């Protein structure tokens with residue numbers, strides 16, 4: 001997802017930048033990007049600074065941690081960045097946050113790492129398809145949102161077990 005630096009002007013311009021999931025590389029066990037990420041952004045240049053103000057739209061395809069069913073969740077998150085154009089030798093080698101130093105001789109700047117940060121920050125520890133998800137039966141693996149199974153009926157309540165032993 002590249003911003004073409006030399007095309008940015010003082011007058012704000014509205015751009016729609018897109019990236020395929022493979023370009024963003026979100027690393028997460030229980031989900032992945034389901035489709036293209038879209039960044040609707042207003043860009044403008046003031047002297048040596050480029051301002052990006054916009055929103056990221058992306059869809060995550062999660063695997064429910066309870067029932068293992070896949071489900072999609074659409075997201076819209078703000079993403080504002082400032083690129084400061086500086087001489088090449090001033091650009092740090094490590095990753096940068098909101099305020100980014102970019103070599104002034106570069107023609108484009110890739111936003112992928114910043115997009116990845118926004119998406120990664122919002123990932124849940126345990127995605128759940130819905131609040132009342134019943135999960136899978138621990139004995140037979142039936143998805144209890146869709147079907148019932150007999151496992152629980154057959155299992156003897158341990159309290160009755162104790163009573164039986166007393167009355168033995």
Ligand SMILES: [Zn+2]
Pocket residue numbers: 064065066067068069128129130133134135
């Ligand atoms: Zn579920």
Ligand SMILES: [Zn+2]
Pocket residue numbers: 137138139140141142149150151152
């Ligand atoms: Zn069962």
